[in-house]
Amino acid sequence: MRYKLNISLAAVLMMSACVALPSPADAAVQRFTDEAGVVIYTIDDDGVVSMFESRPGTDITLSVTRGTREQMQPQITEITPQEVAAGTSTTLKIQGKNLIGATVKFSVPGIDVSPYLTKPKSVDLPVRVGANVPPGEVVLELSTPIGKTQGTFKVTELKIGSGSPVRREGIGKHQTISTTAPTSCPEGMVGVAAETGGFCIEIDRSYSGDVRKAEKSCAMAGKRLCQAVEWQHACEQAKSNGLGLKNITGEWEWTGSYAKYDVQVQTGERDLSDELKSVLLGKSDCQTQYLYPSWRSGPYPGRCCK
Known part of the structure; x- marks a missing residue:
């Protein structure tokens, strides 16, 4: 009897020890x-x-x-381009380390940020610098759940042109942003008039591939992906005013704009991921958008702006 009792006690102790061990x-x-x-x-x-x-x-x-x-801790090693003109849009390329989940804010008001994705060593940050942002150094503060870091770039003077006057607060003088088409676009590009500021766009498609290849192709040529509104301006002028663009419709083209949508609207299936989509334009007209997951490799063509 004592032998059986000892065995039972040993079993209970072993079970208690097993329960107490943390996984x-x-x-x-x-x-x-x-x-x-x-x-x-x-x-x-x-x-x-x-x-x-x-x-x-x-x-x-x-x-x-x-x-x-x-x-x-997050680190910034480089921000390109280092200079951005007031009244223009571009994509700031932030290089560094530990950048997943990064959020940004600027030391001056008037700089708008479009949705973006983060990678461990890079962030592509679509920005629009308002026409009223004064020239000078801008501090970009980048934060993750682990810490903060800073980098800088410069806003340069708003380009003077013939358009509606824009007043800079606190400067006491008027400067204007050109709403007319630039007359000195690089070879293979044409000027487009726009209320948000004239810009240059490539006459024809110049690349084909996924959105990363599109961004790289434009950046290597000293250009950038067109924002969706710019592409639409150019398309409308090509259709109505004879702007000399080739193949402006017929295939989806990449833009530098991002958006979110419920897949149910287009496919009848609900998408709960709320992921960012690249805005593509041009399949049949100047306005219809195709929102495409930017992480997918899509063999779409496109053209650059400047």
């Missing part, structure tokens, strides 16, 4: 998620930070980077 999954972890609820950072009990790069709009992990909190 790794139960360890306390601090988690940070993006707007879609996808985990982008965790911090474990030992202070190790893990940064997760996921496929946009999904929880599929593409890469994981780990280090101490000090090692995982």
Whole structure:
């Protein structure tokens, strides 16, 4: 009887020990998620930070980077272009480290940011610099759940032209942003008049591939992807005023604009990912948009603006 009792007590003690042992999954972890609820950072009990790069709009992990909190602080090594004229749009290319989940703010008002994606070592930031932003250095503060860092670029003078006068607050003088078409566009481009400021656009499509190839092709030529509103201005003028553009309709073309939508509107299927989509234009007219997941490789053509 005593032998059986000892066995029973031993079994109870062993079961208690098993229950008391903590599993790794139960360890306390601090988690940070993006707007879609996808985990982008965790911090474990030992202070190790893990940064997760996921496929946009999904929880599929593409890469994981780990280090101490000090090692995982965000860093900016380069911002290009270093100069942006007031009254223009461009994409700021931010290079660095630990940039997943980055948010930005500027030291001056009047700079608008379109939706963007973040990668571990880069952020492509579509910006529109208002015509009233004064020339000078702008500090860009970048924040992640782990820390903050800064970089700088310069806003240059608004280009003088023949258009509606625009007053700069506090300067006491009028400057104007040209609403007429530029007359000195690079070879292979033509000037377009627009209320938001005249710009140059390529006469014909110059590349084909995914959106990253599109951005790279334009950047290597010292140009940029056209914003959707610019492309639409150019298309309308080609149709109504004989602007000399080739193949302006007939195929979807990339633009530098992004948007969000419910897939149910176009396909009858509900998309709960709330992911960013690239805006494509030009299949049949100047206005109809096709919103395409920017992480997918799409063999679409396009043209650049400047």
